[in-house]
Amino acid sequence: MNPFVQFYQFFADGFYYLFDKWERVSPFFFEHLRISGISLAIALLIAFPLGLLVSKVRWLATPVLGVLNVLYTIPSLAFLAFLVPFYGLSPLTTIVVLVAYAQTMLVRNITLGFIGIEPSISESARGMGMNPWQILWRVELPLALPVMVAGMRIATLAIISIATIGAWAGAETLGKLFQEDNPRKNAAGIICVVLIALTADQLYRLLERAASGYRRKQAPARPQAQSVQVA
Amino acid sequence: MSKTIVFERVSKDFTGTGRAAVRDVSLEVMEGHLVVLLGPSGCGKTTLMKMVNRLYEPTSGRILIDGVEIHDLKVTELRRRIGYVIQQVGLFPHMKVEKNIAVVPQMLGWDKLKIHRRVTELLDLVGLPATEFRDRYPSQLSGGQQQRVGLARALAADPSIMLMDEPFAAIDNITRTRLQDELLRIQQNVRKTILFVTHDVEEALKLADEIVVMRDGQVLQYDTPLNILSHPANEFVVELTGADDVLRRLSLQAAATVMLPWEGSEKPESQMPRIAPSTDLRDALALLIKTGSEELVVVDEDGNRVGRLTLSAIRNLATQPTTVSTS
Numbered sequence: 001m002n003p004f005v006q007f008y009q010f011f012a013d014g015f016y017y018l019f020d021k022w023e024r025v026s027p028f029f030f031e032h033l034r035i036s037g038i039s040l041a042i043a044l045l046i047a048f049p050l051g052l053l054v055s056k057v058r059w060l061a062t063p064v065l066g067v068l069n070v071l072y073t074i075p076s077l078a079f080l081a082f083l084v085p086f087y088g089l090s091p092l093t094t095i096v097v098l099v100a101y102a103q104t105m106l107v108r109n110i111t112l113g114f115i116g117i118e119p120s121i122s123e124s125a126r127g128m129g130m131n132p133w134q135i136l137w138r139v140e141l142p143l144a145l146p147v148m149v150a151g152m153r154i155a156t157l158a159i160i161s162i163a164t165i166g167a168w169a170g171a172e173t174l175g176k177l178f179q180e181d182n183p184r185k186n187a188a189g190i191i192c193v194v195l196i197a198l199t200a201d202q203l204y205r206l207l208e209r210a211a212s213g214y215r216r217k218q219a220p221a222r223p224q225a226q227s228v229q230v231a
Numbered sequence: 232m233s234k235t236i237v238f239e240r241v242s243k244d245f246t247g248t249g250r251a252a253v254r255d256v257s258l259e260v261m262e263g264h265l266v267v268l269l270g271p272s273g274c275g276k277t278t279l280m281k282m283v284n285r286l287y288e289p290t291s292g293r294i295l296i297d298g299v300e301i302h303d304l305k306v307t308e309l310r311r312r313i314g315y316v317i318q319q320v321g322l323f324p325h326m327k328v329e330k331n332i333a334v335v336p337q338m339l340g341w342d343k344l345k346i347h348r349r350v351t352e353l354l355d356l357v358g359l360p361a362t363e364f365r366d367r368y369p370s371q372l373s374g375g376q377q378q379r380v381g382l383a384r385a386l387a388a389d390p391s392i393m394l395m396d397e398p399f400a401a402i403d404n405i406t407r408t409r410l411q412d413e414l415l416r417i418q419q420n421v422r423k424t425i426l427f428v429t430h431d432v433e434e435a436l437k438l439a440d441e442i443v444v445m446r447d448g449q450v451l452q453y454d455t456p457l458n459i460l461s462h463p464a465n466e467f468v469v470e471l472t473g474a475d476d477v478l479r480r481l482s483l484q485a486a487a488t489v490m491l492p493w494e495g496s497e498k499p500e501s502q503m504p505r506i507a508p509s510t511d512l513r514d515a516l517a518l519l520i521k522t523g524s525e526e527l528v529v530v531d532e533d534g535n536r537v538g539r540l541t542l543s544a545i546r547n548l549a550t551q552p553t554t555v556s557t558s
Binding site (some may be wrong): 118121123124125126127128129130131134139143196197214215 | 286306307308309310311312315317318319320321322323324325326334335338366370384394406
């Protein structure tokens with residue numbers, strides 16, 4: 001059979017399954033969103049103070065980012081398998097892995113965001129009599145935000161894709177649709193993951209535009225987005 | 232007139248360098264004066280200035296503002312009372328011009344209407360029409376315009392003291408001259424006590440009421456521009472300021488200081504060029520050379536002849552040797 005027809009047939013069946021059997025897909029769909037959301041929230045809560053710390057205490061950059069980079073090179077399936085004895089076959093295992101992976105991208109970009117601020121800007125903020133909190137919230141955070149949001153976008157896309165694999169470690173995510181040899185289910189799963197990823201990507205692009213609005217006024221220079229790596 | 236800023240035996244060591252950035256400096260800065268800290272890079276002029284708003288803390292000695300030791304004040308409150316202008320300007324790129332200028336007034340809790348009026352007033356003062364510039368982002372301004380906003384921002388809460396750290400150093404020549412002229416004009420109106428750091432001798436001579444010449448963390452001389460050129464404290468000051476440059480010295484003296492009283496002249500007056508009493512001697516000399524005349528008539532604002540300035544008088548002054556005082 002013509003491969004194009006096969007390809008078309010595969011996804012047409014997927015869409016059909018999605019609409020016909022939505023009540024079977026929806027629990028996985030929402031669980032996927034839930035686990036991704038929880039992971040992102042926890043990851044941010046850890047990464048923000050860590051990134052801020054690394055940006056202020058520069059010598060921490062090499063060890064912290066080094067450890068995170070090593071963490072990132074562990075294959076996700078191996079990572080999950082390694083954690084199962086500790087957290088069991090439960091969503092917790094997946095969440096721990098997702099949080100760990102997201103750290104690399106989040107901490108890196110949060111640090112870069114703060115380091116990239118012109119020192120004279122922080123100095124004049126200090127010289128004008130702002131206290132450290134005012135400097136952080138009114139000056140440094142808004143200026144670091146575009147780079148931070150770029151990191152969040154990459155981390156979120158990675159979380160969404162890796163959450164799929166969590167199905168093998170007890171998380172009821174869309175990965176469940178890949179566990180049996182049923183092309184219609186498989187296709188429906190792919191469609192859902194891609195849909196979530198595209199939507200998230202677009203939302204982040206809007207957010208990035210809003211956060212760097214003042215820059216567009218003159219310079220065409222946009223923050224250099226890093227290449228998106230989907231595991 | 233009272234002393235506004237007093238340095239008492241102030242020293243500053245930076246840990247690890249093993250060398251004092253500022254050594255045992257005592258200075259008194261008078262209210263309403265523009266005092267320039269002048270010296271080569273690394274002489275400690277910026278360090279000395281940054282101790283006034285406590286961006287650096289002195290290792291020993293104390294600094295008083297209006298008789299109060301600054302260490303006894305809350306650091307953020309001290310800084311809000313002192314205008315601060317730096318070479319890189321340091322405007323906040325995510326805030327429009329109005330917001331940038333409003334930062335300190337906002338922290339001081341001014342109401343919106345008062346801030347709005349103040350921003351308009353300040354933009355007019357620094358020569359940027361408020362209607363056009365209020366809503367711009369810093370990236371939409373030229374370098375000179377940015378520093379004007381920087382100046383307006385520093386003046387926002389009407390501080391009595393301004394610290395200016397090489398504010399015009401990164402700006403092209405023509406714009407720099409214009410900004411210097413405007414700073415002098417603004418200073419005539421607002422009369423702030425200004426500490427101004429520069430390594431540019433011309434700028435120092437042009438702006439200063441008094442100049443502090445520094446080297447290796449110490450003050451070599453603290454005097455008016457004219458006295459620094461005519462009585463430099465040592466060879467280093469001569470070299471740094473070009474005190475032996477006759478024209479430079481002439482440019483600091485007004486015609487009124489050396490003119491002879493008007494007693495009529497044997498020459499037909501109609502052929503003699505006229506100058507104002509405030510004209511500096513360099514310009515007067517240039518006029519003499521250009522017109523080929525031997526003397527000039529000094530005329531006041533109402534057109535009354537008040538004196539005459541002769542070529543020989545300027546020559547006498549110029550040939551006086553520069554005396555290096557041996558203290």
